[in-house]
Amino acid sequence: MxxxxxxxxxxxxxxxxxxxxxxxxxxxxxxxxxxxxxxxxxxxxxxxxxxxxxxxxxxxxxxxxxxxxxxxxxxxxxxxxxxxxxxxxxxxxxxxxxxxxxxxxxxxxxxxxxxxxxxxxxxxxxxxxxxxxxxxxxxxxxxxxxxxxxxxxxxxGLSYDTGQIVSIEKFISEYNRSSHGIATPLDNEFVQRRQEMDELKRKIAEKDFIIVTGAAGVGKTKLVLESIREFIQENKTYKSYCISYKYDSILNDIYQYVSDGDDYILFADDANRIDHFNQLIAYYQSKQFGKLKILITVRDYAYSDLYLNCPAELTEVIKLKKLSDNQLIDIVKGEPFGITNPNYQDVIIRISDGNPRLAIMLSRLAVEKQDISALSDVSNLFETYFNTFIKDLKELANPINIKSLGVISFFNAVNIKEKERLLTILKNFDIPYEVFLEAVQKLNSFEIVEISYDYVKISEQNLSTFFFYLAFIKNRQLSFDVLLTHYCNDYMNRFSDCIIPANNTFGSEKVMDAVQPDLKKYFDEISDDSEKSYKFLSVFWFYLRSETLEFLYNEINTYSKNGNVNTKKLRLEKKSTLSDEDPTLELLGKFFVGSPELKDAFELSFEYIEKCPVLTHALISKFKELINFEAKDQQSIFRRQGTLLETLIDKIEKGNGSYLHVFYGVAKLFLKFQFQYVSDYRNRTIRFHTYTIPLTEEIKTIRKSIWVTLDLHFLEDQDESFQVLKDYSEVGGDISKEILEYDLLFIFTIIDNHLKAELFEHCLYVQQLIRWLQRHNIQSSKFVHYRNSFVNPMYDLFTKIDMYSYEHREDYEFDDYDEFLRIKELSIRSTYIFKDQADMDSFHSMLSDIAIVRGPETIQLESLEFILEENFKKNYDNGFKFLELLAKRNERLWFIPTKSLKQILVTEENVYSIWELIEKISFRSKPFWKISFFTEIDSALIKNEHIGLILEIFTEIENLKFMSLDWVERYINLDYELYDKILAIVTERNREPNVKIGLQIRYFEKTFKMLSKNKSLIQEAYIQQVKIDPHFDYNKEGLFRIIETNASFLKDYFDYFYFSGDIEFTQTKADWGFIWEIEEIESVFSEIFKRIAEKNIFSGFSSHFLNNFFRNLEEDKKAKANEFLFELLKTNYNDIRIINLIVNIARYARREIYENILLLYITLNQDPDDFAKIWWRGNGGSYNGGDISGEIEANDWKGILSIIDKAEQNTNLIPIKKVIGDKIYSCLRFAKRERARLFLDR
Incomplete structure (x- = not known):
């Protein structure tokens, strides 16, 4: 029994x-x-x-x-x-x-x-x-x-063994014997934890309870034992014992071994497994004389419960992290293992996942076999190890134990309290319920499984993978067919989590032989359901490659050629839960990693986009994602890339030009020198890699195929072909000179065959290519020929006005940059002195064409300033005509003369002619030419009549941000109300829809006194400007000047911005503490609080915008702000919404008064319902992945309760304490569920 x-x-x-x-x-x-x-x-x-x-x-x-x-x-x-x-x-x-x-x-x-x-x-x-x-x-x-x-x-009356207080030596002996080789022996050399050991010894001296917590296998037990040994050597008065727990009362044993009056250290390993842990606490509290240190190890998911039972002020928690990869490598390559082969180091590091126990186990096994260099498959090492300890531990080999572990491994964790569900699962696999529970208890004693929060799970992921493999694949003690039949639909992710690691660890052939017949049978049953088939094959395609390709072939053939209508597929996409990505391309992409059927997958992919061209870009993206060059491709002599290119070019050569678009995308990818890619790593993390391709014969073949194909089909799409060339020479990062020299002969051929010196863009490309090659120390006899032949008038113009180069030298190649600018300016001024209108027209036409090719933003308009100014100097009439031409054809270049006008507007005649020119021509930038005119005109020529013309400018401008009005100051002496008039016009214009004229804050700061007579205008204008640019008055100095004279404006400001739904405004952190300098601001600010409360738009999460008014205050302002909050509370203690605002400020910006706010409130209002509605600790919170939020929130409420306990004893507070007690109880229950989740997710 x-x-x-x-x-x-x-x-x-x-x-x-x-x-x-x-x-x-x-x-x-x-x-x-x-x-x-x-x-x-x-x-x-x-x-x-x-x-x-x-x-x-x-x-x-x-x-x-x-x-x-x-x-x-x-x-x-x-x-x-x-x-x-x-x-x-x-x-x-x-x-x-x-x-x-x-x-x-x-x-x-x-x-x-x-x-x-x-x-x-x-x-x-x-x-x-x-x-x-x-x-x-x-x-x-x-x-x-x-x-x-x-x-x-x-x-x-069912007794258990006893004898539980033992020496360190006996504990180690019992530990090693009871682990049956599963755990790392505790008498191994201790490595890589010196810093942690020193910290632990310090904590032993300082505290009486030390909890060392961390994941299984990180070395907690070893760390504590070694630390105790060193501590006792340094502190001779102490004796030490370990608790070798055997499920019985430990109190009598402790009294027998521990004498009152002496100093002791007691070590409880895996204390969460000790039913009588409270007896340790009780003994500590009863000990009268001598010192007692209690050291505890506990797994990370369970430490909180133990911590709550220990005296908080006497307890320290040390969280032991997994070792870094470098630390594990030091263990592996150090004595006694000496494993220096980096390939096997990588494998051991990957499998051990930061766990020194596993790293040592794997290293030890490799050394024991004395054949590490001959081990070609890590799966053999892994399987040999586990078979060894199963052989040593005969009881573990019992079929019911293996079957139980197989079930647990698939479901990740099983709730042993959910009997009905568990009975159903066990019935499917012919495992009696009572027998399963008994097996779980044995496995728990072997530390192969862990039981917590009513769940049982295998202690480590690689153990789980092994037992899944053993039960379902190798020994076939559990039916994989049953697993598919009952759980494929609802547990597909678990199939991925079990099958893929088993495949990678124990070999794909072993897994395939076991599961393939069952997979084929199941797929036959669902193959008529496209959605189920896509979902199923996305996991099991590797074992059903022929079936997957046939399924995809049939799916693709439901399309009509060159059509996009597939009613079956439309239905699938409507209800599919895979993703927004195309499921056919996603499934085809599985083969791109390098399966034997790679070519068939490429062929199907091309057939698919031929029938559904809209997915061409998606296929190119899939190639870029999955056919990128990686280090592993070198081992397979770049088979994936070569096969794709061969298949693609074959289709192009057969006359299907539609594939050229795919070719261009692939060519741009494959012609790079260096590739970045990511790979999966441990715990759903990724690694970033950079791979520089070598110039192997296979790489030469790939690149030659691309260049030759590009040359043959260049004329079929000259723009795309030319873009491939440009992308090649614009590549960033490191390049390979060897590959570059190899490619160059093909590039020269394409240049000779297809590029024309008559085209500016071709000249520009060739000349820039030469400079790019020379920067990489590449020389060729072709360069002189190309440099001389690939020039034309447009390119010549470009080089002469380009402010970044001079005579084939870039600006950075000059030792003296100022000297470069000087000679460049002289060159531009001397080169472009126009003889007549035709000369100007030709210049402007070419410059406009350059702007079309290069983009208008690339044209250095500073060159035009030099040319314009110089032509005015040489011949005023020619300069005037050129200025007229620039105005009439302004749309392409968007040129606004500035410095050149300064040299011209020095006589009455010039001023008159230039203004007449600007006025008579209609062009988009006309208002800005006018502004430039009034900015640059000689001061002696300024007249009263200019005032009206200036004001007219502001009626013409539609949109302009950050307008500077510094130039207006020149005209103030003629009209002291000019600023006022401009502001009135701008404000009136900004009321119009689609008009936004933005001014600089300097305008307000400089002219505030002049404008102070028209306060309403200033206030409206200020709000308009902030609306146009939220950073307009970043330091709020302008706002301060306004509310200093009219405090109520602050309400208008808030009404407009805070309640307008302006997210950027309400979420911006800024210092608004300046308001406390303003007299009698309190009444205005109280009204703002009430308006915010009435809107009821605060959720209680995070910091409210009002905190901006209370943070970073000087001492005198702090006192005023604090007093305001206290008075606001006294007059509004029944308004929950206002109280929540006050409490939020006290929690963030004014933390030092939080306690006083709380105590003041409970003297004014003892209604428990009101108290419960206030966010005393906030509403929710922001937590890290490993945090127990319920525990954190419970502690917050305990802190609040401790503050209330400071109030004068008042029975009226009992209901409030009841509210807090309920909160704590609720939080702790939630914390328990969180810890269960963390346990399950480990």
Missing amino acids: NRIQSIENNLTSINDAAFQELCDRLIYFKYKNPSAFARIGSVTGKQKTKKGTPDSFLLMSDGEYIFTEITTNISDKGKLLKDIIACFDYKKTNISSDKVKEINLFFNFNIDNAYIEKLKSVATSFNPKTEIIFWSLDLLTSELSTNHHDLVSDYL
């Missing part, structure tokens, strides 16, 4: 009194530290029951009750109903039903679900919030066998 059955049998025959004691101890263990605990149904001092309702209860810190009702009368199941009703009978309990939080029903038999629902319904009728826990025979058996071996021994 197995232990599970023994527990069940003993539970069914237990006497009433013993059963009641057992249940009371269980419930007390579940709810630690209640405010009160009473066993009403038990006779004090005797193991005897008596009548009472409830049988026992716990009073919790929040004032609510946990009831317990216990029965062993299987013949009267109706007693359960009577017990529930009695629990809500005030006459029997003297406790109001609304305070009954939970009722625990203990009974040593099972009931069906229908009766459970009936009982729950009855309880709900009394109090919908009361939770009913049904401790049936099944649940009790599971709980006792998993977590309470001591109770099994005490009450059911």
Whole structure:
């Protein structure tokens, strides 16, 4: 009879009194530290029951009750109903039903679900919030066998081994023996943890409880043992013992070995597995003399529970991280292993995943075989190792253990409390429920599985992979066909997580031989369903490559040629959950990694885009993503790239020109010298790689094919072909001179065959190519010929006006940059002195054409300034004509004369003629020419009549940001109201739709006094400018000047921007503390608070915008701001929305007054409902992946409670404390679920 059955049998025959004691101890263990605990149904001092309702209860810190009702009368199941009703009978309990939080029903038999629902319904009728826990025979058996071996021994007479306080040496011996080779021996050399050891020794001296936590296998136990050894050598008064836990009470053992008055260190390894951990705490608290240090190791997912049981002020937590890759390499290549082969180092590092235990295990096995250089397959090493410890541990080889591990590995974790679901799973694989639970207990004792939060999972991922492989593939003790039949639809991700690692670790052939027949059978059953087939084949394509290609062939042939209509596919895309990506291309892309059917996949891909051309770009992107050159391609002599190019060129040569577009995309990719790509790494992370291709014969063939094809088909699409050439010479990063020299002969051929000196863009390309090649120290006799022949008038013009070069030398090639600018300017001025209108027209036409080719933004307009100014100097009439030409044909170049006008506008005659020219021509930049005119005109020529012309400019401008009005200052003496008039016009214009005229803040700052008479105009203009550019008044100095004279403007400002939904405004962090310098701002600011509260748009998450007014304040401003918040609270303590704003400010910008705000509030308002609606700790939070948010939030509420406890004792605060207690309880329950999630996700 197995232990599970023994527990069940003993539970069914237990006497009433013993059963009641057992249940009371269980419930007390579940709810630690209640405010009160009473066993009403038990006779004090005797193991005897008596009548009472409830049988026992716990009073919790929040004032609510946990009831317990216990029965062993299987013949009267109706007693359960009577017990529930009695629990809500005030006459029997003297406790109001609304305070009954939970009722625990203990009974040593099972009931069906229908009766459970009936009982729950009855309880709900009394109090919908009361939770009913049904401790049936099944649940009790599971709980006792998993977590309470001591109770099994005490009450059911099923004893466990003892002898648990041992020396370090004996602990190591027992650990090594009990691990059966699975764990790393603790007598190995200790490496790579010197810094952590020194830290731990310091903490031992400082604290009495030290918790060392981390993932399985990171070296926690070894670190603690070595640290204890060194600490004792340095502190001779201490003795040390280890707890070798054997599921029995440890208190008597501790008293036997630990004498009062001496100094001791007790080490509890994997303390989360110790049922009697609280006995350690109790002993520590009872020890009168001498020092006692308790060191604990615990896995990362379980440390929080232990921490909460330790005295917080005496406890330190050390989180041990996985070793870095470099640290693991030091272990592998150091003594005693000496593994220096980097290929095998990489494999060991990948498999061990930062875990020194696994790194040492794998290294040790390799050395034991004395044949590491001959091991060609890591899967052999891995499998040999696991087979070794299965052979050593014969009990583990029991088929039921392997089958149980196989089931657990597939599901990642199994909830052993969800009996109905678990029964269904186990039934599918012919595993009896009780036998499975017994196996789990044994596997847990071997540390192969872990049990936590009612879940069991295999302790490490590579162990899980191995047992999946062993159970489903190698030994076939579990049916892969059954797995597919029942779980393929709902657990496809688990198939990926199990099959792919098994494939990579143990060899694809072994996996394929085992699973392929079942996969073929399953696919035959679903092949008529396209959606299921795509989903299925996306995981299993590698084992069904022929079937996958046939499926894709049939899918593609549902398209009509050159059409896009496929009703079957449209339906699929509508309901497909794969992604927005094309599922056919995604599945074809699986083959691009290098399968034997690579060419067939390429052929199908081309056939697909021929029938659905709209996906051509998607296919090119897929090639760029998956056919990039990688280091692994060199081992396969670049088969993937060569096959793609060969297939593509073959189609082009057969006359299908539509494939040229694909060719151009592939050519641009393949002609690079260096490639960046990413690869999957551990734990869903990626690695970035840079690969420089070598000039092998295969690379030469690939590049030659591209260049030759480009030459043959250049004329079929000259723009795309030419773009391939340009992209090649514009490549960034390192280049290979060797490859460049190889390519050059092909490039020269294309230049000779297809590029024309008559075309500016061809000349520009060839000349820039030469300079690019010379920068890379490439020389050729062709350069002189090309440099002389690839020139034309347009290119000559470009080189002469280009401000970045001079006579085939770039600006950076000159030692003296100022000298370069000087000679360049002289060259431009002397070269372009126009003789007549035709000369000008020719210049402008070529310059415009250059702008079309190069883009208007590339034209250096500074050159035009030199040319214009010089022509005015040489011949005013010619200069005037050229200026007229620039105005008339302004659209292409968008030229605005500046410096040149300064040299011209020095006489009355010139001023008159230039203004007349500007006025008579209609062109887009006309207002800006006018501004330039009034900016550059000689001061002596400024007249009163210019004022009206200046104002007219602002009626013509449509849109302009950051307009400088510094030039206007020249005209202020003629009209002191000019700034006012300009501002009035700009403000009026900005009211028009689609008009945005932006001014610089300097305009407001310089002219504030002049404009102060028209406050309403300034205020409207200011709001307009901030709307146009949120950074217009970045330091808020302009705003300060306005509200200094009119504080109420701050309300208008807020009304416009804060309530307009301007996200950038409300989310910007800025210092607005200047408002506290303004007299009587409090009443205005109070109104702003009320307006924000009325809008009710604050969620409570993160920092509210109002914090900007309270942060980074000087001391005098702090006092004023704090007083404002206190007064605002006093007058609005019943307005939850305003209080939430105040609390948010106290939590962020004014943290030092948070406690005072809280204490002041509870003196004004003790309504618990109001208190519960205030975000005292915020609404939610931002957490890192490993954080337990529920625990963090619970601690926040505990801190709030500690502040309230400082208030004068007032019974009116009890309801508020009840609210906080509920919050803490809720947060801790959520924390438990979070820890369970972290456990499952590890």
